[in-house]
Amino acid sequence: MSPQAKVQYTVRAIPRSVDRRLRQLAKDSKKSLNQIAVEALARAAGVTEGGEPVARREVDYLVDSWEPEPEALAALAAMRAVDPKLWR
Numbered sequence: 001m002s003p004q005a006k007v008q009y010t011v012r013a014i015p016r017s018v019d020r021r022l023r024q025l026a027k028d029s030k031k032s033l034n035q036i037a038v039e040a041l042a043r044a045a046g047v048t049e050g051g052e053p054v055a056r057r058e059v060d061y062l063v064d065s066w067e068p069e070p071e072a073l074a075a076l077a078a079m080r081a082v083d084p085k086l087w088r
Helices: 016-029 033-045 070-080
Strands: none
16 A cells, blocks of 8 residues: 555544544634544654654653763762852
């Protein structure tokens, strides 16, 4: 199947809150509900509507990944040291 080939989905059990939001987005942007749903699916899948991967800029993967290193801790301690001569 070529990247431009289209397929048809039938999606059931859409939560009312999702339906309301998609319909509001469609109304505000003057697009069809189908177009808004396709755009939302593409975003969630991490691709453009043409199938190209979207470059992500999130840094969530860095959360809780820092491991202290002795050199880094020593450098931070040195930066936190107060010079009494400067605080007169």
